[in-house]
Amino acid sequence: MGMAIYPGSFDPVTKGHLDIIERTSKIFDQLIVAVLENPRKQAVFTIEERVEMLKRVTSGLENVTVEYFRGLLIEYAKQKKVNIIVKGLRAISDFEFEFQMALVNRKLNPQIETLFMVTNSKYSYLSSSIVKEVASFGGDIKELVPPEVYDMIMARYS
Numbered sequence: 118m119g120m121a122i123y124p125g126s127f128d129p130v131t132k133g134h135l136d137i138i139e140r141t142s143k144i145f146d147q148l149i150v151a152v153l154e155n156p157r158k159q160a161v162f163t164i165e166e167r168v169e170m171l172k173r174v175t176s177g178l179e180n181v182t183v184e185y186f187r188g189l190l191i192e193y194a195k196q197k198k199v200n201i202i203v204k205g206l207r208a209i210s211d212f213e214f215e216f217q218m219a220l221v222n223r224k225l226n227p228q229i230e231t232l233f234m235v236t237n238s239k240y241s242y243l244s245s246s247i248v249k250e251v252a253s254f255g256g257d258i259k260e261l262v263p264p265e266v267y268d269m270i271m272a273r274y275s
């Protein structure tokens with residue numbers, strides 16, 4: 118079923134993100150994971166580092182590519198000629214913001230549809246911010262991030 122874009126800041130990628138990527142890649146022929154700058158969040162990892170981490174964790178998934186884009190998601194989707202955006206939903210708390218974004222994006226471009234994937238309950242507590250918080254206090258993030266990126270994240274905090 119065609120192509121989709123899974124956008125996010127991925128600062129850094131977590132097991133929750135990877136779960137959404139794996140499940141989404143089974144539904145679509147082609148999935149583009151797009152790293153976007155989030156003006157509301159000060160990033161710890163550069164865009165290049167975030168792309169590198171995502172490439173490492175998705176290297177076994179043939180139909181997944183990783184790219185970055187500095188700008189409006191809707192412009193990127195248009196440029197790539199992809200009209201499906203996939204977002205992950207963790208909890209009711211994600212809903213209000215994601216709902217607003219989906220409606221704004223539809224206003225900007227009615228061709229583009231947003232689909233929501235419900236989190237795996239195993240990872241519903243997980244976010245990039247939690248990973249950064251635990252790592253910054255010297256906690257173990259082994260259970261929270263894919264093994265391929267563990268060292269790269271820890272190195273930032275040692």
Ligand code: ADP
Nearest residue numbers: 124125126127133204205206236240243244245
């Ligand atoms: P975060 O909120 O962790 O900083 P991003 O801004 O990178 O994450 O989010 C990218 C997308 O991944 C969003 O659609 C977000 O809702 C989703 N997502 C993040 N963590 C999870 C998770 N644990 N389970 C399901 N979806 C998630």
